Amino acid sequence: MGLAAVTAVAGGAILTMVADTMIPEAFDEAHLAIGLILLVGFLGAFSLSVSDR
Numbered sequence: 001m002g003l004a005a006v007t008a009v010a011g012g013a014i015l016t017m018v019a020d021t022m023i024p025e026a027f028d029e030a031h032l033a034i035g036l037i038l039l040v041g042f043l044g045a046f047s048l049s050v051s052d053r
Contacts, residue, residue, distance in 0.1 A: 019034060
């Protein structure tokens with residue numbers, strides 16, 4: 001489970017970088033909160049997929 005959590009956080013970081021590049025308007029308005037929102041969303045999806053098992 002530890003490795004999976006680290007991988008999920010790394011995936012969230014990649015999503016944050018993609019959002020920074022692809023959605024600059026979001027970063028203009030919310031800046032750092034967008035990265036945290038993406039990370040929380042990604043970790044939420046990860047926990048739902050793990051809890052299904």
